[in-house]
Amino acid sequence: MKILVAGGAGYIGSHTVKELIKDGFEVIIFDNFSTGKKELITGGEVVEGDLLDKESFRKVFKSHNIGAVLHFASLIQVGESYVNPQKYYLHNLISSLNLLEVMLEAEVKNFVFSSSAAVYGIPEQIPICESHPLNPFNPYGLTKYFVEKILQDYDRAYGLKFISLRYFNAAGADPEGNLGEMHEPETHLLPNLLLFLLGEKENFDLFGVDFPTSDGTAVRDYIHVTDLAKAHVLALTKLLTSSQSEFINLGTNKGYSVLEIIKKTEGFTGRKIHYRTMPKRRGDVPVLLASKEKAEKLLGWHLYYSNIETIIETAWNWHKKIVSRKS
């Protein structure tokens, strides 16, 4: 039995492929390489194709015994999703519908979905548990919300079993140094800070200093990408053994403000970060903090790498490596 990983050449997908292979799973990576990178492939069979072109992956299901699908392939920029919602509905929603259609044709009924804390919108309670009301308010979050609703209907009607993993803020890089974050353009906090320190960005902009938080900057729950990847292996194993659909948060239950991350990064690197203060980005919420109880209880999940120093250290090592490779 093989595991199809859609978007397996992306940031979180590639770290998960590495963990799956370590755990003895046979993996097929399906990626259109629009944002995925060949250099983030550390093993498995690779099929290049696009989820908007059903024929490009229908044949994969016909020629292999696929036992489950992990679906990472998605666009992730909240800001862009306001400016170009059509792109998001096409690449995050229609592509997911296509994948599910072909899975059902092939009678593959195990699905692990990359969802997001964005399904909650502005939280009413902190920490956020999975039963928190869902109020996504940006097109990106809506695409994740719609797929979750579709999955519930497909479970009821067709017996499709799924685990939808709601990620908080993925950060850091493979502790062995082989993988890391490579978004283009980069919009995330920690890589932007590190790329600025490495001279790859002219300025670092701090977006929003008037949030209702203790220092006015937004608070996020940063989870190390390897811990996130390990949760996928546990979720897949759970799905294959218990056949029960679930929604599960993946976060640490600990938050850091943007200013705290800046201070921690300065402390770790020994370099001062002179930042520009900018207005809030559209769609940014003041605080996102996960309850991790369900992931721990249901999956037996533990955090190994998610303390903030390890997150910064692994990300720093990765960014230094890719910057030096360029020169």
Ligand code: UFG
């Ligand atoms: N920030 C800055 N400067 C930057 C980058 C980010 O000040 O250069 C701030 C943001 O405004 C925000 C915080 O740092 O307040 C965290 O921003 P990120 O972009 O790192 O993370 P987000 O919480 O905005 O995004 C996360 C995921 C996205 C996902 C989104 C959905 O990383 O991929 O949640 O809620 F789309």
